[in-house]
Amino acid sequence: MPSRKALIRRPSPGIAEGLVSHSERSSVDADLALLQWEMYAEALREHGWETIETEPLDECPDGVFVEDTVVMFRNVALITRPGAESRRPETVTVEESLARLGCSVNWIWEPGTLDGGDVLKIGDTLYVGRGDRTNAAGVQQLRAVFEPLGARIVAVPVSRVPHLKSAVTALPDGTVIGYPPHIDAPSVFPRHLPVPEQSGAHVVLLGGGRLLMAASAPKTAELFSDLGYQPVPVDISEFEKLEGCVTCLSVRLRELSV
Numbered sequence: 001m002p003s004r005k006a007l008i009r010r011p012s013p014g015i016a017e018g019l020v021s022h023s024e025r026s027s028v029d030a031d032l033a034l035l036q037w038e039m040y041a042e043a044l045r046e047h048g049w050e051t052i053e054t055e056p057l058d059e060c061p062d063g064v065f066v067e068d069t070v071v072m073f074r075n076v077a078l079i080t081r082p083g084a085e086s087r088r089p090e091t092v093t094v095e096e097s098l099a100r101l102g103c104s105v106n107w108i109w110e111p112g113t114l115d116g117g118d119v120l121k122i123g124d125t126l127y128v129g130r131g132d133r134t135n136a137a138g139v140q141q142l143r144a145v146f147e148p149l150g151a152r153i154v155a156v157p158v159s160r161v162p163h164l165k166s167a168v169t170a171l172p173d174g175t176v177i178g179y180p181p182h183i184d185a186p187s188v189f190p191r192h193l194p195v196p197e198q199s200g201a202h203v204v205l206l207g208g209g210r211l212l213m214a215a216s217a218p219k220t221a222e223l224f225s226d227l228g229y230q231p232v233p234v235d236i237s238e239f240e241k242l243e244g245c246v247t248c249l250s251v252r253l254r255e256l257s258v
């Protein structure tokens with residue numbers, strides 16, 4: 001039976017020290033972040049996802065953004081080598097968790113860098129953002145690992161936001177959604193729908209038309225409702241201050257047979 005598991009990591013008490021690269025830093029409330037993270041995990045569970053917690057890493061302020069540590073394709077976990085050096089220690093425990101879950105594990109090697117938040121998967125197509133965090137060697141290694149498994153890798157320039165998925169994600173029908181000022185090359189995407197809010201660009205597909213999204217994007221939620229989807233809003237204000245979004249707080253494992 002296909003699994004519906006989601007890997008998550010609880011925020012570090014030092015989360016306020018997390019990286020901020022494309023916006024002004026504002027103060028983060030670590031207690032509120034923990035509460036918001038618990039509600040996020042609860043929303044996943046309420047919609048049928050079993051949450052699996054990878055080991056907490058108090059010394060890694062950005063460890064909660066677990067999406068950046070791995071790219072999943074079928075049952076293969078490609079452990080990343082994050083572009084920000086401070087984030088590299090985050091991958092070890094994720095690798096252990098995924099190996100325990102029965103994934104086949106592969107790695108990005110030096111000089112490659114790649115962040116999971118730069119990889120948007122739509123069916124068998126993997127769009128990969130080439131920006132501050134993911135370099136050309138990282139893109140080449142992504143191709144080498146996943147093309148033989150049937151993936152099509154499409155590289156996309158990213159300069160306005162930290163990660164490709166800070167700018168675009170996709171609806172269940174494959175339509176790419178994005179906030180236009182943040183997208184370098186919208187014409188790369190065959191079907192593209194602009195959204196009116198920056199945090200409206202991020203959805204986690206919960207199944208059956210339900211879209212987990214940030215409470216900070218009410219106009220976009222209205223647009224999606226109007227298109228026949230069911231938005232599931234969660235307040236992630238403390239993660240947004242660190243340029244995080246709903247997608248980067250979990251890794252959904254959809255194709256494991258366990």
Ligand SMILES: NC(=O)NCCC[C@H](N)C(=O)O
Pocket residue numbers: 018019020021062065067068084087116117118162163165166242243244245247248
């Ligand atoms: N995939 C993502 O959008 N990850 C968010 C990472 C935020 C973290 N503060 C960082 O800059 O790495």
